Amino acid sequence: MCGIAGFVGAGDAQNLQAMSDALAHRGPDGVGRYIDPPNAVHLAHRRLAILDIGGGEQPMWNEDGQVGIVFNGEIYNHLELRRELVARGHVFRSDHSDTEVLVHGYEEWGEDLPLRLNGMFAFTIYDRGRRCLFMARDRFGEKPLYYTARPGFFGFASELTALLKHPRVERNLDPMALRKYFAYGFIPAPASLYSDVFKLPGGHWMRYDLASGTVKRAQYWQFKVEPMDHVPANPEEVWGEELRALLSQAVKRRLISDVPLGIFLSGGIDSSAVLAFATQHVPAAQVKTFSIGFSEPSFDESVYARRVAEHFGSQHQQDILSLDKASTLVSQVLSRLDEPMGDSSILPTFMLSRFARTGVTVALGGDGGDELFAGYDPFKALRLAQWYQNLVPSWMHRSMRSLAELMPVSEQNISLDFKIKRGLRGMSYPPSAWNPAWLGALEPSEMQQLFNEPVRYEEVFAEAISAWDKSAASNVVDKSLEFYSRFYLQDDILTKVDRASMMVSLEVRAPFLDNDLVEFVRKIPHEYKYRNGETKYLLKRALEPVLPRDIIYRKKKGFGVPLTRWLKDLAEPTIALRSPKPDAAWVARQWKQHRVGKADHRLFLWCWIVLQKHLSAVSN
Numbered sequence: 001m002c003g004i005a006g007f008v009g010a011g012d013a014q015n016l017q018a019m020s021d022a023l024a025h026r027g028p029d030g031v032g033r034y035i036d037p038p039n040a041v042h043l044a045h046r047r048l049a050i051l052d053i054g055g056g057e058q059p060m061w062n063e064d065g066q067v068g069i070v071f072n073g074e075i076y077n078h079l080e081l082r083r084e085l086v087a088r089g090h091v092f093r094s095d096h097s098d099t100e101v102l103v104h105g106y107e108e109w110g111e112d113l114p115l116r117l118n119g120m121f122a123f124t125i126y127d128r129g130r131r132c133l134f135m136a137r138d139r140f141g142e143k144p145l146y147y148t149a150r151p152g153f154f155g156f157a158s159e160l161t162a163l164l165k166h167p168r169v170e171r172n173l174d175p176m177a178l179r180k181y182f183a184y185g186f187i188p189a190p191a192s193l194y195s196d197v198f199k200l201p202g203g204h205w206m207r208y209d210l211a212s213g214t215v216k217r218a219q220y221w222q223f224k225v226e227p228m229d230h231v232p233a234n235p236e237e238v239w240g241e242e243l244r245a246l247l248s249q250a251v252k253r254r255l256i257s258d259v260p261l262g263i264f265l266s267g268g269i270d271s272s273a274v275l276a277f278a279t280q281h282v283p284a285a286q287v288k289t290f291s292i293g294f295s296e297p298s299f300d301e302s303v304y305a306r307r308v309a310e311h312f313g314s315q316h317q318q319d320i321l322s323l324d325k326a327s328t329l330v331s332q333v334l335s336r337l338d339e340p341m342g343d344s345s346i347l348p349t350f351m352l353s354r355f356a357r358t359g360v361t362v363a364l365g366g367d368g369g370d371e372l373f374a375g376y377d378p379f380k381a382l383r384l385a386q387w388y389q390n391l392v393p394s395w396m397h398r399s400m401r402s403l404a405e406l407m408p409v410s411e412q413n414i415s416l417d418f419k420i421k422r423g424l425r426g427m428s429y430p431p432s433a434w435n436p437a438w439l440g441a442l443e444p445s446e447m448q449q450l451f452n453e454p455v456r457y458e459e460v461f462a463e464a465i466s467a468w469d470k471s472a473a474s475n476v477v478d479k480s481l482e483f484y485s486r487f488y489l490q491d492d493i494l495t496k497v498d499r500a501s502m503m504v505s506l507e508v509r510a511p512f513l514d515n516d517l518v519e520f521v522r523k524i525p526h527e528y529k530y531r532n533g534e535t536k537y538l539l540k541r542a543l544e545p546v547l548p549r550d551i552i553y554r555k556k557k558g559f560g561v562p563l564t565r566w567l568k569d570l571a572e573p574t575i576a577l578r579s580p581k582p583d584a585a586w587v588a589r590q591w592k593q594h595r596v597g598k599a600d601h602r603l604f605l606w607c608w609i610v611l612q613k614h615l616s617a618v619s620n
Contacts, residue, residue: 002027002058003046003502004070004124004145005162008133008210009153011042015166020044022162025336026072026502034059034068034126039210041126041133045070048505050362052097053258059126062103063091066128069106071099072158073121073143074509076253081105081116106134114138114205114220118253118515122200124156131210139221140368140513141189141202141490144498148197149215154208160192160339164618170196171618175580176459182442182450182607183460185342186491193339193614202490223485223518225471225478227525235528240542242520244277250514251277254364262288262360264352264508265316266559267304269536269543269552270366270375274511275312276546278364284313290356290363292348293320301557311548319355326351327566334613336503342441342607343492345559349500357504367493368512371484372521373539374477374530375556378438381423382476385434388427397428409564409600418600431476432468433461435483441603450587451580463487477526563602568595573608576615 003023006016016033027046034043045058051074059068075081078098086092090104098119105113106125111134120142125134135156137145146163147156157163164171174195181187189201200206203221208214232238251274255261263278265271278287289309293302302318309316326347333350356363370376392400401424407417426438437443437457444455458465464483473479494510501508511517524538531537540552572591575584587608593599 002048002070002072003158003162004044004072004122005155005157006041006043006070006124006133007153007155007166007168008039008041008208009155010040010168011153011166013042016042016044018165019157019162020046022165023158025505026158028505030057032058032070036126036128039128039131041210043068043070043124043126048361048507049259050074050507051256051258052094052099055094056097056099058099060097060099060103062107063093067103067107068126068128069099069103069123071102071121071123073119073123073138074098074254074507075101075117075119075121076256076514077116077118111205111207111218120509120513122158133208133210134205135200135207136205136220137200137202139203139515139518140223140485140494141199142494142498142510142513144495145200146192146197147200147206149208149213150196151213154213154215160194160197161618163197164194170194172196173577173579178580179447179451179455179460181340181342181611182447182604183440183444184436184464184487184491185439185441185603185607186488186495187339187341188463188487188491199491223482223522225473225481225522225526227478228523231525236538236541239524239528239538243517243539243542244546246514246517246520247273247511248277248280250511250517251364252281253514254509254511255281257362259361260288260359261362261364262290262356263314264356264363264365265289265291265305265309265314266366267291267301267306267308267551268366268556269540269547270369270512271305272308272366272547272551273369273539273543274364274366275308275314276543277511279312279314285315287312287314288359289314289316290352290359291316291318292352292355293318294326295320295322296562299557299560299562301559304551304554307548308551311551317355317359319351321351326561327569330566330570330609331613333500333503334610335617337499337610337614339495340607340610340614341492341495341499342603342610343496344561344563344602344606346496346500347561348559349496350503353501353506353508354504357506361505362507362509363501364509364511365497366512367497367508367510368489369536369539371481371489371493372512372518372529373536374481374526375535376484377419377556378426378435379477379480379530379535380533381426381438382434382480384423385427385431386476389431397424400424401428405599409597421600429457429461431479432465433457434476435480436461436464436487439488441607446604450582452583453580475526477530481526481529563606564594564600567602567605570609573612574616576612576619 003026005019030047032045075098122143122145189199291305528538
């Protein structure tokens with residue numbers, strides 16, 4: 001796990017150093033730089049040593065020095081690929097470096113290399129012979145990669161703020177990206193907050209030609225739900241056995257490490273499953289698990305984590321925190337967040353990562369399970385939303401929402417009033433916009449008030465609407481699975497985990513995103529993921545032989561913080577946004593309504609704070 005950066009064109013070693021220094025937290029174990037003056041190519045690497053501790057320095061080159069790489073991530077099938085490449089005549093210098101596999105793999109397969117990789121990765125390969133840079137990002141976008149391309153200049157980095165350190169990278173806010181930030185709670189790739197900077201989307205590769213300055217971007221993989229036609233007579237048993245085998249294999253692949261390794265344990269079904277299968281490959285007493293709990297009961301899940309740890313006998317470490325004390329971390333975390341995102345669970349994720357880093361350098365987590373198996377609350381709302389749209393005339397939607405707004409505002413975690421109000425909000429739109437409308441901080445009409453400019457929902461939700469309309473899926477559950485796996489997982493969940501863990505130089509791995517497991521799960525019919533109001537139906541049945549039933553079937557809480565209450569006490573940030581100019585009076589009204597308990601504006605106010613923190617940080 002590392003940080004990478006570089007550029008082609010105007011600039012010098014000091015610019016490269018500034019970009020590299022901005023990524024120091026991602027790689028505290030080593031620094032590598034390479035400059036090719038005739039071609040104006042500059043590459044930098046910050047290393048967090050996980051495999052091949054003694055070697056593995058980057059940039060890493062092939063035998064004749066014509067192909068070099070800077071790489072961030074882990075390739076879990078690197079040993080299999082190494083054997084295949086050796087059989088084809090490639091000579092390796094290292095004993096077990098996954099980075100060197102990428103160098104020889106590019107020599108052998110070229111642009112088809114990403115298709116062969118099972119892992120999380122973002123890398124840039126410098127091909128001196130072909131005079132090009134070849135970049136790729138893993139299927140779901142676990143590892144980040146930002147880039148900018150202008151006449152005579154190309155730059156890239158693992159983080160937006162590192163790329164902005166180069167003086168040729170302009171900081172012009174993208175007005176539509178800003179609106180999408182409030183519409184989704186994140187900025188969907190390939191857009192970034194700035195008009196000339198982009199995110200390479202997950203499942204894509206890109207080639208930059210040094211001679212012509214042209215960029216070619218191509219998609220090599222996309223998550224699609226393609227249900228199998230044949231359903232066995234006893235699918236819970238047959239598919240359940242296959243799921244257990246694939247999960248066990250996925251966990252085993254991610255246990256490979258030359259440094260101490262542990263598991264994030266929330267007590268939920270996904271992380272508990274990771275622990276269960278880890279103990280099939282490593283003695284339970286050697287497995288380290290980490291959880292954090294909160295003194296406030298409605299936000300605390302530590303009792304379940306402890307229950308699972310005791311069941312398997314892991315070395316469990318737990319930290320109980322006061323949520324009010326945790327609120328002091330807001331400024332510290334947000335000032336290092338990089339690109340703005342509106343998920344407040346970045347705070348407990350940071351706290352868990354910081355706690356785990358005291359004992360390990362690598363941690364396994366349960367991310368991806370909710371997206372693959374329909375684990376989120378909105379899946380429960382889909383049938384109701386269909387009923388609502390069919391039976392309730394559109395002219396009544398506003399009245400229904402007004403009635404819901406009369407419900408008292410609760411500060412509890414995932415409260416009933418919050419779910420009802422958010423649910424009715426989403427149902428006011430066509431089905432293609434339900435999911436982003438349920439997630440987002442502001443509706444288009446509210447954005448229009450904020451910026452005093454017309455905003456159309458078809459524009460701010462364009463990605464979600466296009467994916468919904470083009471999907472081959474025939475039902476709202478499968479279409480929603482594609483939305484959460486393509487958008488929310490990449491630009492919210494995985495971004496959150498990457499940023500929070502990398503702040504403390506911790507690598508986090510996601511077994512549920514293993515290639516083989518995903519290929520199987522995406523073919524399971526939706527009736528076996530969400531059934532009769534039960535989320536993760538097949539996964540739960542599959543895990544009955546390995547997990548306690550009270551863990552499998554307990555009510556989901558989520559990894560939240562009391563944002564509604566916190567925001568009543570937080571000071572309003574100085575408005576750093578200048579263009580587009582926001583309506584300061586409208587913002588002030590949102591703060592006032594929230595503080596007196598008249599309305600719950602937690603999502604907007606949090607997004608607002610995060611944005612102001614980012615703009616203030618990059619202006620310094």
